[in-house]
Amino acid sequence: DLHLSLRRQRQMCIRDRLYLRCDVSGFDGTIWEITLDEEAGKAWVYKPEFRSSTEYPASFTPERVRFGKELPYTGAFLSNVLDRSTGALTSDIEGLAAPSLTGTCKIQANSTPMS
Numbered sequence: 001d002l003h004l005s006l007r008r009q010r011q012m013c014i015r016d017r018l019y020l021r022c023d024v025s026g027f028d029g030t031i032w033e034i035t036l037d038e039e040a041g042k043a044w045v046y047k048p049e050f051r052s053s054t055e056y057p058a059s060f061t062p063e064r065v066r067f068g069k070e071l072p073y074t075g076a077f078l079s080n081v082l083d084r085s086t087g088a089l090t091s092d093i094e095g096l097a098a099p100s101l102t103g104t105c106k107i108q109a110n111s112t113p114m115s
Helices: 002-012
Strands: 012-022 030-037 042-047 052-058 062-068 077-083 088-094 099-113
Touching: 012 042, 012 088, 030 052, 030 099
Parallel strands: none
Antiparallel strands: 012 030, 012 099, 030 042, 042 052, 052 062, 062 077, 077 088, 088 099
């Protein structure tokens, strides 16, 4: 049955994702929107002021989510850590003399169908 096949395919496309809205107002009053996908091992950070989203490899433990990557041409590494119990976010750039960024994240949604 074609309808049953399409329904199964759609169910397989639904992944558990966590959508967060993070207030990082200590840094120019900005808001970050973060999407976490534990199954894919990825995090996406959308920064409205730049109107762009960046994909990061992510590692998940029951306590924390870590995501980051090497910054091109600098030798520096951007490291983000989200505390799952408190929603506290810390962002550091290792290798550059940049101050740490901290913020607080709140869950917006737990899952959504993928297109």
